[in-house]
Structure formats: C-alpha cells, structure tokens
Amino acid sequence: MASARLKVPKKAKKGDIITVKSLIKHKMETGQRKGKDGKKIPRKIIKNVTATYNGATVFSADWWPSISANPFLSFKLKATESGTVEVKWTDDNDKVVSKSAKIAVS
Amino acid sequence: MKAKENAEQDLNSVSRRGFFRTAGAGAVAAASVSLAPTVASADAKMMEAAIMKATGGAKTKSGRVSMKTPIIAENGGVVPIIISVDSPMTDADHVKSVSIFVQNNPNPEVATFNFTPACGQAEVKVNCRMAKTSKVVAVANMSDGSAYRSEKDIKVTIGGCGG
Numbered sequence: 001m002a003s004a005r006l007k008v009p010k011k012a013k014k015g016d017i018i019t020v021k022s023l024i025k026h027k028m029e030t031g032q033r034k035g036k037d038g039k040k041i042p043r044k045i046i047k048n049v050t051a052t053y054n055g056a057t058v059f060s061a062d063w064w065p066s067i068s069a070n071p072f073l074s075f076k077l078k079a080t081e082s083g084t085v086e087v088k089w090t091d092d093n094d095k096v097v098s099k100s101a102k103i104a105v106s
Numbered sequence: 107m108k109a110k111e112n113a114e115q116d117l118n119s120v121s122r123r124g125f126f127r128t129a130g131a132g133a134v135a136a137a138s139v140s141l142a143p144t145v146a147s148a149d150a151k152m153m154e155a156a157i158m159k160a161t162g163g164a165k166t167k168s169g170r171v172s173m174k175t176p177i178i179a180e181n182g183g184v185v186p187i188i189i190s191v192d193s194p195m196t197d198a199d200h201v202k203s204v205s206i207f208v209q210n211n212p213n214p215e216v217a218t219f220n221f222t223p224a225c226g227q228a229e230v231k232v233n234c235r236m237a238k239t240s241k242v243v244a245v246a247n248m249s250d251g252s253a254y255r256s257e258k259d260i261k262v263t264i265g266g267c268g269g
Binding site for chain 2: 017030032053056057058059060061062063064065067068069071072073074075076077078080
C-alpha cells in the first residue's frame with residue numbers, strides 16, 4: 001500500500017484525553033469512475049482502520065467508498081499508561097499497513 | 107438580495123472557523139444552488155433503511171450527537187466532518203458506534219466508528235466525499251441499545267464521488 005502517518009502526543013498525564021491523528025496516502029477508488037474504455041474502474045479502498053493501545057483494541061473504523069482519498073482520521077484516547085498506540089489500515093485485498101507511536105504517561 | 111447576503115454571512119462565519127479558504131464572489135454565486143425541495147426520494151428511503159440496519163432497528167432520537175460541518179463544501183471530494191457524542195464513556199454508559207450517512211451519494215453509508223470506554227471521549231474527525239448537495243446524518247448507538255441522530259444539510263458546488 002502507501003505511506004502512512006500517525007501522530008500521538010509524546011507525553012500525557014494519566015486520565016488526559018489525547019487526540020490521535022492518522023493519515024494514509026490512498027486513492028480510495030470508489031468503483032464509480034469510468035476508465036478510458038468507458039468501463040467502471042473497480043473499487044479499491046481501505047475498508048478498515050483499527051487502533052490498539054498496548055495491544056488492546058480501543059477504536060476502529062469501517063469505511064465505504066464515500067471516504068475521501070488520502071483519508072485523514074482523528075479520534076480520542078484516554079491516556080492510562082505508557083506504551084504504544086498502533087494503527088492498522090486494511091484494504092479490500094486484506095493488505096495491511098501499520099504505524100505505531102509511543103506515549104509516556106505519568 | 108437578502109438571501110445572497112445571508113449566504114455571504116454564512117460563508118464568512120464558516121471561513122472564520124477555518125473550514126475552508128474564502129472562495130470569494132464566485133463561490134457565493136455558485137452556492138446559490140437551487141433550493142427546490144428534494145423529491146421524497148429513493149435516496150432518502152435507501153438511507154433510512156441503512157440507518158435502521160445500523161441501529162439494529164432502534165428508532166433514533168434527537169440530541170446527544172453534534173456534527174460540525176461546512177455549510178457549503180466547495181470541493182465535494184473532501185468534506186470535513188467532526189462528530190461528537192455526549193457520553194461519559196464509562197463501562198456502564200458509553201457510545202458503541204457512530205455511523206455517517208450521505209443521503210444523495212451513490213451509496214448512503216460512509217463510515218462506522220466503533221468506540222470502547224478506553225476512548226474516553228466519543229469524537230471523530232474524518233473527510234467524506236459528497237456527490238452533490240445532500241442531507242448528512244450521524245447516528246450514534248449507545249451501550250444501552252438506544253440510538254440518537256443529528257442531521258445537517260451540506261451544499262456542494264463541485265461533486266466528489268468520481269461518477
């Protein structure tokens with residue numbers, strides 16, 4: 001797939017609500033566009049985004065073709081312990097791209 | 107005349123919130139889109155059916171869900187939407203999921219976001235595609251089985267579904 005970015009604050013106090021920002025480069029081909037031959041270009045999108053915090057799934061998104069190309073997604077997370085936030089993007093062919101970021105919680 | 111002034115006001119107030127760069131007189135003219143009432147459409151029926159499916163049959167109530175959207179989207183390919191749901195996000199009382207629907211898209215479903223109490227706050231920001239001016243609906247499913255919705259009308263000057 002393509003390049004992905006994940007932004008998580010480096011530090012947080014226990015109990016803080018932090019914002020996780022993610023971005024991935026992807027055409028998100030809707031399946032509606034017609035090619036030069038007049039035939040519809042098949043759909044090819046990222047269908048799922050799943051976030052884990054120290055291995056536990058905390059948030060996920062199921063996407064349809066109406067999500068914009070190069071999809072940006074941000075969500076909230078309660079900082080409870082130091083560790084790793086990981087985001088995995090899965091496309092229609094079940095290919096996965098993942099990015100992780102560390103957070104220090106005091 | 108007054109309608110145009112109001113449209114300009116809307117444009118200015120939204121641009122102050124930074125949703126999109128001011129597009130000037132051209133956009134205001136283009137934004138005076140036909141305000142003819144939409145025919146109670148196949149689109150609306152399809153969307154309501156999808157909403158029913160998302161709530162597991164629960165009827166949606168108003169309240170608790172708020173949506174921040176531009177009033178006019180100059181680019182239908184990228185329409186930023188922020189959804190917040192009023193919820194303590196505890197194990198006993200939290201938002202389980204939020205779904206977005208765009209009535210006049212080829213398919214009304216846009217996304218479903220699945221939350222856990224670990225999120226602390228039920229808020230998401232995402233960019234959506236809109237084929238044309240449409241009603242946009244956000245539906246929240248709560249841990250107690252109840253469902254809430256918020257609706258917005260977003261005008262689109264250049265559609266963005268690629269069809």
